[in-house]
Every structure is written in C-alpha cells, then in structure tokens.
Amino acid sequence: MKKRIGSITLIFIISISFVNSQTVSIISPNRKVNVQLFNQQSGNWYLKVNYKNGGKQTEVIPQIDLGLVCSEADFSKGLKFLKAGKSKSIQENYTMLHGKKTDCSNSGNEVVAFFENSGKAKVNLIIRAYNDGVAFCYEFPGKNVAYKVTDELTAYTIPDSTMRWLQKFNPANEGLYAKMADGTEQKDWAYPALFSTPDTSCWFLIHEADVNRNFCGSKLTNYGDKTKYKITFPDEWNGRGTGEVQPTVTLPWKSPWRVIVMGSLADIVESTLVNDVSAPSVIVDTEWIKPGVASWNYWSDNHGTKDYKTVCKFADLAASMGWDYTLLDWEWDAMTNGGNLEDALRYIHSLGVKPLIWYNSGGEHTWVGATPKDRMLTHENRMEEFAKLKKLGIVGVKVDFFESEKQDMINYYLDILEDAAKFEIMVYFHGCLVPRGWQRTYPHLMTYEGVRGAEWYNNSPELTTTAPEHNATLPFTRNVVGAMDYTPVTFTNSQYPHITSYGHELALSVLFESAMQHMADRPEGYYELPDAAKSFLKTVPNTWDDTKLLDGYPGEFTVMARQKGANWYIGGISGIQKEKTQKLNFSFLSENVKYKLTLISDGIHDKTFSVKHLVVDNTSTIDVKMLRRGGFAAELTPLNN
Incomplete structure (x- = not known):
C-alpha cells in the first residue's frame, strides 16, 4: 500500500467519568501497584492507578484520560472492546555502562487491551505494572500507512491537595522547580513532574520514555482543567518555528511509553524504569565508551577556550587531579595567545589527557551564532567533521542549542548519535531535552544538560539564593x-x-x-x-x-x-x-x-x-x-x- 497522509480524521478518544464496569486489571509482581482499565459507557475508557502498602490501598491517580487524534479513521464513537490478552511476565536483565546502577532488571507484568471501531480499524493499549511504577503506550497494527497525529489526549487527573514539584517548561529545560499544593497555576510544565499523595503514603513521578523517530517529545499542560495534566506537543515557535508540530507516524507503530514511577521517595530516586522500558543498546562493541571526569574552563572564564594558555592550565588541572578529560568549549576555532587548536591538542595528549570539544548544533532552529555552528547540521557535515576529530584524537563532542522537541529535532538528535558511533565518538547534549531512556539505546550518549546548572551563576544573580533548595530538589x-x-x-x-x-x-x-x-x-x-x-x-x-x-x-x-x-x-x-x-x-x-x-x-x-x-x-x-x-x-x- 502506498504511504499517504489522508484528510480523514482518526480520533481515538478514551474519556473519563462515572465508572460502570471494570474491564482489565494488571498488578505488579510485588502486588503493590495496580492499574485498572475502566469503561464509562460503550467506547469510552480510562485508567486508574492504585498503590497498596502495609495493607493500605491508596488511589494515586483516579483517572488517566487516553486518546489520540490521527488521520484515516474515526475512533471517537462506538469503540468496541475486543478482548484483553493474557497477562504476561516481562523478564529482562541488562547491564548499563553508566548511570545509577550497573545491573538492571526490566521486570513487570503486561496486558494488552484490543479495540476496534465501527470500520474495523484497530488500536491497542499496552499496560504494564512494575514494582516501581506503571508504563503504558498506544499501538497501531497494520503496515505501510502513514498517519499524522494531530493531538494526544492522555491526561493525568491530579486532585488538589496533592503536593507537587513542577518546573515551567522552556525548550532548554533549565527552569526551577516550584512546590505547590494544588493546580492553581495553569502552565506548560516540563518533565519529569513529581507528586505526593495527600496522605504521603505514595510518591509518583510522571515522565515519558523511548521517544524515537516515529514521534515527538511532549510536555504537560493544565490549561483546560487545572486538575488535568495533559500530554501536549511542542509549540510552533519552538526551534524558531522550524519543523512540524504534529508528528507523522508509520504503521505498525507504538507511541513512547507514558511512565509513572511510584512508591516511596527511595523507590523514585533508585528507579531505572525510564531505561527499563526503552530500547536495548544498538552498540555492539562498547569498549571505546569511557565515562569519566573532565575539567571545564567556561564557568570561570566564558572565553577560556579562546586562550591557548587557559586551555593548557585546565589540561594541567585534569592531569594533576587524575581526571581523564578536558573540554574545549566554544571559540576553540578562534584560539590565540600562544597557540591554536592543533597546538592545544598536542599539549593535552602529551599529558595523557583526552580532549572533548563543543559544537553549536547550527541551522535555523537556533538564534545563537557562536562558532563553529553548522558542522553537525547534515549527515555530510558530520561525517567530514567526525573523520577529522578521529584523526585529531578527540574522543567526544558536546552539541548545544537544540531548543525544540519536534519530530524533526528528535531525528536530528538520533542522527548525531548514530553518525558519531561510526567513528567511536562519545556525545552529550546541551540546550536540550531531558533524558528519555536513550542512554540505554545509545550508551555513548554520556550526559545531557536539560537542567539549571552552575552555568547560571554566570547568567544572573538568581542562582545565588535559589541553588541550595534547587540542588536538594x-x-x-x-x-x-x-x-x-x-x-x-x-x-x-x-x-x-x-x-x-x-x-x-x-x-x-x-x-x-x-x-x-x-x-x-x-x-x-x-x-x-x-x-x-x-x-x-x-x-x-x-x-x-x-x-x-x-x-x-x-x-x-x-x-x-x-x-x-x-x-x-x-x-x-x-x-x-x-x-x-x-x-x-x-x-x-x-x-x-x-x-x-x-x-x-x-x-x-x-x-x-x-x-x-x-x-x-x-x-x-x-x-x-x-x-x-x-x-x-x-x-x-x-x-x-
């Protein structure tokens, strides 16, 4: 069948209201987490999440609206529940090269609910219950068809009196978290979002995982109803207006996982659930991937890499402290005061330190003109640049200023990772999205910014007073x-x-x-x-x-x-x-x-x-x-x- 995006609207809506009948229930292996799929009336469905500990059951999220608005068919009325598949155990052990834990386990229980509309078009809902949370995603079977997804209607109902720690969304994800007891503020909210039930018996953190080329990143908004935190696509203005807001998906298709990490505060902090549900590593030989500590000159001297002598001092620091790396930040292409890039690299290597180097992501999506700007922008640019870096003995790149989570930018992130792997070059992102589980799939992705970090001591006096609380959040x-x-x-x-x-x-x-x-x-x-x-x-x-x-x-x-x-x-x-x-x-x-x-x-x-x-x-x-x-x-x- 020829791929196409039709003009007919497909709407898959699972709404919430009075509960008439429970249809599907899935319980975590430790029997603490319970997810239930309910039917309001014919064709209308929603999820409820409960947590049980010490004999006490807490209704953590009373309702999660579900739904997608796509092309090609109408799922808005008469959605017929076909069946629930047999509950199955998910058992997968895997190893992480870096992170909070080496030996990880993707262990939970899964059930799939199957639906069709009056035209026999089908959609599935995959639900998993883990010891430390819940994950669910949408699935369209079929093949060789493209849909344009115009909206996702997933929305988490969070009653007032639930304590919450939320960060107002900005495309660089560099805000501060605010503590609130209700949903009075109606805003765009960043991932991850932390909540505590009124009786403090259960904490939960809402996020998404395994975002890939077939979708965009999302955020949470509560404009229509302050108690409903709805998954929302990027704004048109993100990335200076480049890229499509609404993603195009190709069947067969699964959405990113909608993840709720839950339990005690220790369960939240120690959880690997975001990585657990993400795709396994695509890198077979990982011997070249070496986590480590780096010296960095930008914080103390915003133009430090422009100065050869400053670069040498920070290389000396890394050697003296036994750190493996030093980072050459922006302006390395304009280095003076005794040497240029090649001179600096020779000195760094003579100390047994390995160099990392910064790039502007380039293109019309960023207003920042700092150079070098466009060398990561296209496949041809990257292949040429990575080949040069390999010869120069540079082992990692820091790529900055993405400022968008539209589908085109998700593809750009992954293009960089895949091309860098061909040259055994490690990668990290700045001015970027927050992690979505890619460190499992691409273990040479070492870190992300996506945080208001120490760099903000350069930007304004605000972090001076907010850092203590911010650091502890x-x-x-x-x-x-x-x-x-x-x-x-x-x-x-x-x-x-x-x-x-x-x-x-x-x-x-x-x-x-x-x-x-x-x-x-x-x-x-x-x-x-x-x-x-x-x-x-x-x-x-x-x-x-x-x-x-x-x-x-x-x-x-x-x-x-x-x-x-x-x-x-x-x-x-x-x-x-x-x-x-x-x-x-x-x-x-x-x-x-x-x-x-x-x-x-x-x-x-x-x-x-x-x-x-x-x-x-x-x-x-x-x-x-x-x-x-x-x-x-x-x-x-x-x-x-």
Whole structure:
C-alpha cells in the first residue's frame, strides 16, 4: 500500500467519568501497584492507578484520560472492546555502562487491551505494572500507512491537595522547580513532574520514555482543567518555528511509553524504569565508551577556550587531579595567545589527557551564532567533521542549542548519535531535552544538560539564593530520569557568588549523576583544597553499581549512598537556612564487614571542612552536623580481616 497522509480524521478518544464496569486489571509482581482499565459507557475508557502498602490501598491517580487524534479513521464513537490478552511476565536483565546502577532488571507484568471501531480499524493499549511504577503506550497494527497525529489526549487527573514539584517548561529545560499544593497555576510544565499523595503514603513521578523517530517529545499542560495534566506537543515557535508540530507516524507503530514511577521517595530516586522500558543498546562493541571526569574552563572564564594558555592550565588541572578529560568549549576555532587548536591538542595528549570539544548544533532552529555552528547540521557535515576529530584524537563532542522537541529535532538528535558511533565518538547534549531512556539505546550518549546548572551563576544573580533548595530538589526530579550535566563542585565564585558551603559543593560530586562529570571550578579552586577534599575529588567515581536514598525531602535535604565495587560513597546536602544534624545509618553495608569511614563535613564556617576517620559496620550510626545550606561527603572502604 502506498504511504499517504489522508484528510480523514482518526480520533481515538478514551474519556473519563462515572465508572460502570471494570474491564482489565494488571498488578505488579510485588502486588503493590495496580492499574485498572475502566469503561464509562460503550467506547469510552480510562485508567486508574492504585498503590497498596502495609495493607493500605491508596488511589494515586483516579483517572488517566487516553486518546489520540490521527488521520484515516474515526475512533471517537462506538469503540468496541475486543478482548484483553493474557497477562504476561516481562523478564529482562541488562547491564548499563553508566548511570545509577550497573545491573538492571526490566521486570513487570503486561496486558494488552484490543479495540476496534465501527470500520474495523484497530488500536491497542499496552499496560504494564512494575514494582516501581506503571508504563503504558498506544499501538497501531497494520503496515505501510502513514498517519499524522494531530493531538494526544492522555491526561493525568491530579486532585488538589496533592503536593507537587513542577518546573515551567522552556525548550532548554533549565527552569526551577516550584512546590505547590494544588493546580492553581495553569502552565506548560516540563518533565519529569513529581507528586505526593495527600496522605504521603505514595510518591509518583510522571515522565515519558523511548521517544524515537516515529514521534515527538511532549510536555504537560493544565490549561483546560487545572486538575488535568495533559500530554501536549511542542509549540510552533519552538526551534524558531522550524519543523512540524504534529508528528507523522508509520504503521505498525507504538507511541513512547507514558511512565509513572511510584512508591516511596527511595523507590523514585533508585528507579531505572525510564531505561527499563526503552530500547536495548544498538552498540555492539562498547569498549571505546569511557565515562569519566573532565575539567571545564567556561564557568570561570566564558572565553577560556579562546586562550591557548587557559586551555593548557585546565589540561594541567585534569592531569594533576587524575581526571581523564578536558573540554574545549566554544571559540576553540578562534584560539590565540600562544597557540591554536592543533597546538592545544598536542599539549593535552602529551599529558595523557583526552580532549572533548563543543559544537553549536547550527541551522535555523537556533538564534545563537557562536562558532563553529553548522558542522553537525547534515549527515555530510558530520561525517567530514567526525573523520577529522578521529584523526585529531578527540574522543567526544558536546552539541548545544537544540531548543525544540519536534519530530524533526528528535531525528536530528538520533542522527548525531548514530553518525558519531561510526567513528567511536562519545556525545552529550546541551540546550536540550531531558533524558528519555536513550542512554540505554545509545550508551555513548554520556550526559545531557536539560537542567539549571552552575552555568547560571554566570547568567544572573538568581542562582545565588535559589541553588541550595534547587540542588536538594534535583535528586528527586530531574536526575531521577537520567544523567545530568549540572557542572558541579565549585569553591570559588563565578560572575555571581554562591552561598552553599564547601561541604555542600563537595557532596554534589556524589549526588549528581553524570557519565561525563564536568568539574567547573578554576584550577586554584581545587589546588587550594585541604588534602582530604582534594583526594576525594581525585578518586570519586561518576558511574555506579548501585544507588540508595538514605534520607531526604525535596528542596530540604538529600542524603544518598552510591556503590562502586566494594566501596561506598555518601553525599548529603541541606537546602534550608538553618543548621541540621543528620543521623547516618549504615544498615545498607554488607553484614560482618568493617569499613574505614572518611567523613568530610562542614567545618566551623562554610569555607572550611571537618575531617574524621572512623571504623563502622552495618550496625553503626553517627551524627553529622550540616551548616545552613551545608553538606558532607564520605567514602567507605572495607577493611581487610
């Protein structure tokens, strides 16, 4: 059949109202999460999500409207429920090269509901219940037909009195999260969105995963009804008006997964559900993919890469600290003051450090003229540029300024990843979308910005006062769904000062997960640290075998433990304006093993440290004092018997 986009409108609407009959129910393996498919009347359907813990059942999301508006056929009336497939178990173990956990498990229960309309056109709804949440997606069977999707009607009903942490959407995803108790504000909201039920028995985080070439990215809006957070396509003005707002899909087709991570706060933070439901790796040989830590000159000197001597100083910093990488940011093509790009690369390589390099994504979708601009824009451009980079020994590219999540931009992201892999070049994105599970599919995608990070100390005085609370919110929101290039751990000041303590800043090296971790301070900021803190930053990993939330509350404080091999690392920060004593419980440690604890916490004021060395085991507890806006970091190493 010839592919075409017809003028006839296909509308698949599953609406919500009074419940007459329950049709389908699926329960998670641990029996805590229950998803139910209900029928209001003939042809009208919706989902309900419940959570059961300790014998108590909580109605987490009372209704999720479902629906798609497409071309070719009418699904708006008389939608006939054909059957529900047999419930089946999803069992898949996989390994991540980087992230919060090495060994992951895609383990849940799935059921498929089959529907057809009066014209016998079919649509399926795939529903999964996991121990840590829910995922569902739409499916059109058939082949060799193209539909234009004009709207998706999926909408999550969130009653007032549900606490929520939401970020107003902007295409670069660099806003601040606001805490609200109701839906009074009606806005465009960014992913991920965090909620807590009124009785606090269950937390849930709404996101999407496995967005691919056959769709666009989306956001949430609650304009029509403040309690309904509807999935919404990008705005026309995104990407300076380039690209189509409405995606075109080719049958057979599955939508991105609509994901609800749920459970305790620890379940949220530790979840890998976004990666679990995403496509497996397409990279067979991954030996060339090497996560690591990089020095970065832009935060302390916005024109640092234009200066050969500055570039050399940051290469020296990486070599001195044992970090694998240094990043050449914008203006590398205009480098002067003693050398050019080739000179800088020779020097960097002589130190045993590997260079990374920045590019403007180019094209009419970005208003930024910073060069080099168009070298990533087309397949031909990329193949030529990647071949040059390979010869120069450059191992990774940072590509900036996408500013859109339309289908054409999703394709552009994936084009870059696929072409870079041909030359064994790692990639990370800035001015971009937040993670959608691509780090599983494309493990050479090391990190994303999509966050208001330390760079904002250059942009305005705002982060000076908001950073403590913001930093204590990100582990429960943005960093849950994937790597986050916040560019942390600064002790000196950029254009605008920070008021977080040195202990707080040191802890970010553990709390903020990124497979390419850019340490943003100037060299003297690290050279002048006391030995314990400097040694910690020389050895702290940035990929993890396991992650555990020990304690915390969004915006107030976070205490997290991460494992690498036999060692554990702890980061704790406070986002509040008063001192706090944190009780550390080490019950997560292996039994019958003693560990050497090196604790680096706040000193007598916010620019000093207190260092303690203790022996602990899994029965130990200690108290740690945090200054206002303070923090601490720790390393636990098993002692030989």
